[in-house]
Amino acid sequence: MKTIKTDLQGFTLIEILVATVIFSVTMITLFSAFNAFLSSGSLVKKEVTQNDRFVPGLKTMLSDLEQIFVLQPPRYIKPGFNSPPDPFAFTGTPSDTGGKDFSQLSFTSLNHTGPVAAPGNGVAKIVYYVNRHEDRFDLLRSERLAPYPGEPDPCSDPVLFKDITGFKLSYTDTNGDEHDSWDSESKEFDFIFPARVQIKIKLEENSRSIITAITLPANRKALE
Amino acid sequence: MTAFKPYILPHIPQRNEKGFTLLEIMVSIAVLALVMVTLFRLQSGTIKLAEHGKFNSLAPFLARQQLTALEQELDTPPRLTGAFGDDYQGYEWSAVIKNADFEEPAIISEKQFENFKRIDLEITYSNKGRSYKITSWRYQVEDEDN
Numbered sequence: 544m545k546t547i548k549t550d551l552q553g554f555t556l557i558e559i560l561v562a563t564v565i566f567s568v569t570m571i572t573l574f575s576a577f578n579a580f581l582s583s584g585s586l587v588k589k590e591v592t593q594n595d596r597f598v599p600g601l602k603t604m605l606s607d608l609e610q611i612f613v614l615q616p617p618r619y620i621k622p623g624f625n626s627p628p629d630p631f632a633f634t635g636t637p638s639d640t641g642g643k644d645f646s647q648l649s650f651t652s653l654n655h656t657g658p659v660a661a662p663g664n665g666v667a668k669i670v671y672y673v674n675r676h677e678d679r680f681d682l683l684r685s686e687r688l689a690p691y692p693g694e695p696d697p698c699s700d701p702v703l704f705k706d707i708t709g710f711k712l713s714y715t716d717t718n719g720d721e722h723d724s725w726d727s728e729s730k731e732f733d734f735i736f737p738a739r740v741q742i743k744i745k746l747e748e749n750s751r752s753i754i755t756a757i758t759l760p761a762n763r764k765a766l767e
Numbered sequence: 768m769t770a771f772k773p774y775i776l777p778h779i780p781q782r783n784e785k786g787f788t789l790l791e792i793m794v795s796i797a798v799l800a801l802v803m804v805t806l807f808r809l810q811s812g813t814i815k816l817a818e819h820g821k822f823n824s825l826a827p828f829l830a831r832q833q834l835t836a837l838e839q840e841l842d843t844p845p846r847l848t849g850a851f852g853d854d855y856q857g858y859e860w861s862a863v864i865k866n867a868d869f870e871e872p873a874i875i876s877e878k879q880f881e882n883f884k885r886i887d888l889e890i891t892y893s894n895k896g897r898s899y900k901i902t903s904w905r906y907q908v909e910d911e912d913n
Contacts, residue, residue, distance in 0.1 A: 580810055587817040594824040719839055739835050751854040755828035756835035
């Protein structure tokens with residue numbers, strides 16, 4: 544006959560309850576910590592990707608504007624009633640693309656990537672414009688060397704920023720007043736270029752806009 | 768008549784029946800804790816680095832914007848410190864504008880010297896010791912009419 548061990552008794556209900564509570568608290572803590580661990584990783588990745596996205600495009604825009612070409616008088620002649628459009632005009636307009644407000648800018652610059660056809664022919668017309676691609680918007684940069692054949696072509700122009708939700712340019716004149724649009728061919732703007740250009744780009748709906756500004760290095764005097 | 772005797776499963780001792788000792792548990796918990804601490808430290812390091820990277824890529828553009836704004840009124844700047852609005856909470860700037868110091872002031876005339884300004888601009892983030900400093904010089908061209 545075997546002896547019966549005394550500690551073969553089970554646990555009491557209280558013991559089980561306490562053990563379960565402790566176990567669940569530990570598990571909840573562990574899992575939430577692990578969750579935070581994973582989500583912070585993906586947030587970090589998102590941030591880093593976003594930084595990588597906006598820096599090269601903005602640098603391109605700033606160096607385009609730094610090397611802007613301004614034709615000075617006497618070679619520049621104030622447009623008359625029937626005169627042909629100034630090939631070196633600076634025109635910034637608000638543009639309505641797919642029901643959203645964006646900006647569009649066209650100017651000439653010496654900063655171009657294309658081959659120079661002939662010496663002294665290094666001026667390119669640069670156009671920043673937003674193109675709708677299904678329900679997304681891309682900011683494109685068109686560059687055409689003089690005499691600027693054709694029109695900006697969304698199929699072949701390189702993309703500066705992909706999937707943006709906002710692109711807004713504003714222009715400050717020499718008096719410090721800000722404008723939403725600019726036309727160097729118009730008397731309203733004294734036939735000159737803006738003194739400064741402010742750039743505002745929003746990449747994602749819930750993220751902050753990236754803002755910067757640039758003083759244009761050259762201008763001409765106001766023409767009456 | 769024999770008395771009722773409860774039937775109890777015979778206890779068959781097995782080799783592996785012994786639990787862990789307290790020492791074993793403690794060692795395993797210590798190892799686990801060590802691993803966890805290392806992992807979390809790694810993670811927080813990554814977060815810090817990412818924040819640093821974000822600041823370092825944003826600050827130059829903010830600085831550029833602020834320099835552009837400061838250029839407008841170099842002689843009488845309306846403000847020398849400020850923030851960047853709701854989108855950039857925690858970001859602040861401060862500037863010092865003074866006459867550029869030349870080792871040989873004779874190179875330019877006194878009048879020109881007065882027009883030559885040195886701008887020291889600093890962008891800080893949340894006073895967490897993150898700062899981006901830039902020094903730039905501006906020469907104010909006077910109108911020919913004057």
